[in-house]
Amino acid sequence: MKRIITTLIAALMVLGLLLPYVPAVSAQQETENQHATMIINRFHAVGQNEYGDPLDGQRSFPWQNPGEPLSQYWGRSGYDMPNANVAVSINGVARAARQISGNAVDPMLWTTVYLTIKAKDGESRPITNEVGDIRAIGRWYVVMDTAGQLWFDMDGHFHDSRYLATADPFSPFYNYETTVDPNSGEILTAQGSAISNPKAKVDPSESNNTQGPYHLTPTLSDGAPNPFYVEPCYFWVRPELTKIVSSISGKNICDAYANHTLKGESRAWQLGIVSKPDYMAIGRSSPLGLYVSDGVVRTGEWDIGLTLLPLQINEVWAENPYNVPFNGQFDPDDDIYRDIDGNMVVSAGDVRMTNVTLNPPPNTVTYLQGTTVAAGDTDVGRVLNNFPANFKMLQRVYL
Numbered sequence: 442m443k444r445i446i447t448t449l450i451a452a453l454m455v456l457g458l459l460l461p462y463v464p465a466v467s468a469q470q471e472t473e474n475q476h477a478t479m480i481i482n483r484f485h486a487v488g489q490n491e492y493g494d495p496l497d498g499q500r501s502f503p504w505q506n507p508g509e510p511l512s513q514y515w516g517r518s519g520y521d522m523p524n525a526n527v528a529v530s531i532n533g534v535a536r537a538a539r540q541i542s543g544n545a546v547d548p549m550l551w552t553t554v555y556l557t558i559k560a561k562d563g564e565s566r567p568i569t570n571e572v573g574d575i576r577a578i579g580r581w582y583v584v585m586d587t588a589g590q591l592w593f594d595m596d597g598h599f600h601d602s603r604y605l606a607t608a609d610p611f612s613p614f615y616n617y618e619t620t621v622d623p624n625s626g627e628i629l630t631a632q633g634s635a636i637s638n639p640k641a642k643v644d645p646s647e648s649n650n651t652q653g654p655y656h657l658t659p660t661l662s663d664g665a666p667n668p669f670y671v672e673p674c675y676f677w678v679r680p681e682l683t684k685i686v687s688s689i690s691g692k693n694i695c696d697a698y699a700n701h702t703l704k705g706e707s708r709a710w711q712l713g714i715v716s717k718p719d720y721m722a723i724g725r726s727s728p729l730g731l732y733v734s735d736g737v738v739r740t741g742e743w744d745i746g747l748t749l750l751p752l753q754i755n756e757v758w759a760e761n762p763y764n765v766p767f768n769g770q771f772d773p774d775d776d777i778y779r780d781i782d783g784n785m786v787v788s789a790g791d792v793r794m795t796n797v798t799l800n801p802p803p804n805t806v807t808y809l810q811g812t813t814v815a816a817g818d819t820d821v822g823r824v825l826n827n828f829p830a831n832f833k834m835l836q837r838v839y840l
Contacts, residue, residue, distance in 0.1 A: 480554050480556075480710070482552045482553075482554055482583075483552065483719075484550035484551065484552050484585060485550060485551055485552060486549075486550060487501045487502070487547075487548045487549055487550065487551055487584075488500070488501055490503055491503075493732060494732070501514070501515070501548060502514060502548075502551055502582075502584075502597065503551075504553075504582060504597040505597075511548075513598065514597060514598050514599065515547075515548055515584075515599050516538075516545070516599065516600065516601065516644075517600065517644065517646065519537060519539075520537050520538070520600065520601050520643065520644040520646075521537075521538045521539055521540050521545035521601075522538065522545060522546050522547075522548075522586060522592070522599060522600075522601060523535075523537075523538035523544060523545060523546065523601055523603065523643070523654075524538065524544050524545065524546050524586075524588045524590070525588075525590060525603060525654050525656075525669055526588070526661060526667070526668070526669065527543070527544040528542075528544040528545070532614065534605075534606045534607060534614050535603040535604065535605055535606070535643050536643070537601065537643055537644070538601065546586040546587045546588045546590065547586060547587045548584045548585075548586055548587075548599075549584075549585055549586055549587045550584065550585040551582070551583065551584050551585075552583045553580055553581065553582055553583065554580070554581050554583060555580050555581075556581060556710070580595075581593050581594065581595060582594050582595070582596070582597040582599075584599060586654075588662075589656070589657065589658050590653065590654035590655065590656060591653055591654060591655040591656075591657060591712065592651055592652070592653035592654055592655075593651065593652040593653055593655075593676060594650065594651045594652070595650050596648075596650065598648065598651075599651050600642075600644040600646055600648070600649035600650075600651045601642070601643040601644040601649075601651075602642050602643070602644070602649055602650075602651040602652055602653060603642065603643045603654070604641055604642065604643075605638065605641050605642055605643045605645075606641075608637075608638040608641040608642075608645070609641045652676070654669075655674055655676060655712055656669040656670045656671075656674070657670075657674065657712060657713065657714045658670065659672075673711045674711065674712045674713075675710065675711055675712065676710045676711075676712050677710070720734075720738075720742065720744070721734035721736075722734060722736055722773040723735060723736025723772075723773070724736070724772055724773065725773060744835075747835055748835070749833035749834065749835065750833060750834050750835065751833060752828050752832060752833065752834060753779070755779050755780045755781065755783060756777065756778075756779055756780075756794065756828070757777070757778055757779075757780050757785065757825040757826055757827055757828065758771050758775050758776065758777050758778070758825065758826050758828060759775060759776045759777075759778060759787065759820075759823045759824065759825055759826070760775055760824070760826070761774045761775045761776065762799065769826075771826070771828060771829075771832070776793070776795050776797045776820075776823075777793075777794040777795045778791050778792065778793055778794060778814075778825060779791060779792040779794055780825055785824070785825045785826075786822060786823065786824060786825060787814055787820050787821055787822060787823040787825060788814065788821060788822075789814055789815055789816040789818075789821065790813065790814065791813070791814045792811070792812070792813055792814070793808050793809070793810055793811065793812050793813075793814065793820075794810060794811075795810050796808070796809055796810050797820055799819045799820055800819065806819045808820065
């Protein structure tokens with residue numbers, strides 16, 4: 442035992458002698474951030490731009506060329522965009538949808554996303570190539586249809602991309618086609634469906650690079666469980682892959698477009714939706730001035746039923762100096778203060794309850810919400826006004 446201990450001590454002493462000659466390895470900073478993207482996008486109504494103004498030329502999508510019909514961007518003749526819960530056979534196999542059959546859907550909301558952002562200081566930007574798109578990592582067009590299904594497409598032309606079992610040689614529903622050898626007259630059993638539809642999609646078009654549908658709601662409109670709903674729901678970039686084939690059995694074990702619990706070979710995005718849109722405040726208008734909000738709460742809007750809180754007696758407002766002429770009424774652009782001394786004039790010690798911006802450029806001054814007014818501040822001396830008795834708030838987000 443003593444010999445073992447002596448040997449260990451000797452080894453440690455030798456190691457100590459060698460350490461000064463071992464090259465030091467120091468931590469170095471990465472030149473660029475590792476790609477990781479969180480995307481929070483707002484959906485827009487079909488037929489409107491991102492500001493809520495109507496699109497010109499009777500277009501449904503901003504990327505739609507004027508004069509071209511919607512049918513060139515949403516399904517195609519004989520292959521309308523489907524309600525996946527209805528456009529199926531009695532065996533549950535997907536089949537082509539038809540508007541006349543009542544199993545097709547219309548586009549309802551749209552948005553676009555860039556899946557790769559070049560993160561580099563103040564130069565962060567979406568990655569695209571010269572034509573605006575780059576396969577697998579660039580811009581994707583996204584549409585939610587009237588059944589609540591989500592579709593992704595790289596060129597904005599959407600097709601029925603559901604897995605078609607009747608075109609899959611490994612599926613029990615595969616339809617073999619027979620042909621006749623023109624020389625011998627022999628009847629041949631050929632996998633014709635797989636040859637004419639190698640991606641095994643409902644719409645066999647070669648330009649079908651759509652992915653979806655993705656189902657974000659656990660129940661259908663009638664309250665019944667949604668059989669296509671999975672949690673979590675992933676989107677990954679697999680533009681050329683239709684099926685996942687077992688390396689052991691060679692069988693198709695998962696439809697990549699129906700089972701979104703499996704991730705792709707590289708990056709994946711977990712999908713979700715927040716169904717609470719912003720409502721424009723009274724007097725606010727869209728950028729083109731085609732719509733001015735009256736601020737009225739309407740039936741079915743999500744803020745109905747929320748508790749309204751009373752304003753404190755010293756919570757007052759100041760007219761926005763850029764409102765010309767002053768209208769004497771509180772507007773969304775006006776500033777809110779807590780008048781600590783109660784003199785109804787902004788003075789040292791009062792608290793700003795909203796961001797306050799004063800003076801035109803280049804002399805613009807901005808004070809952040811929650812800051813205390815100090816002597817000599819630009820907003821000192823502004824006249825304060827009481828809120829009407831029926832003014833309430835949802836929560837004191839500015840405290």
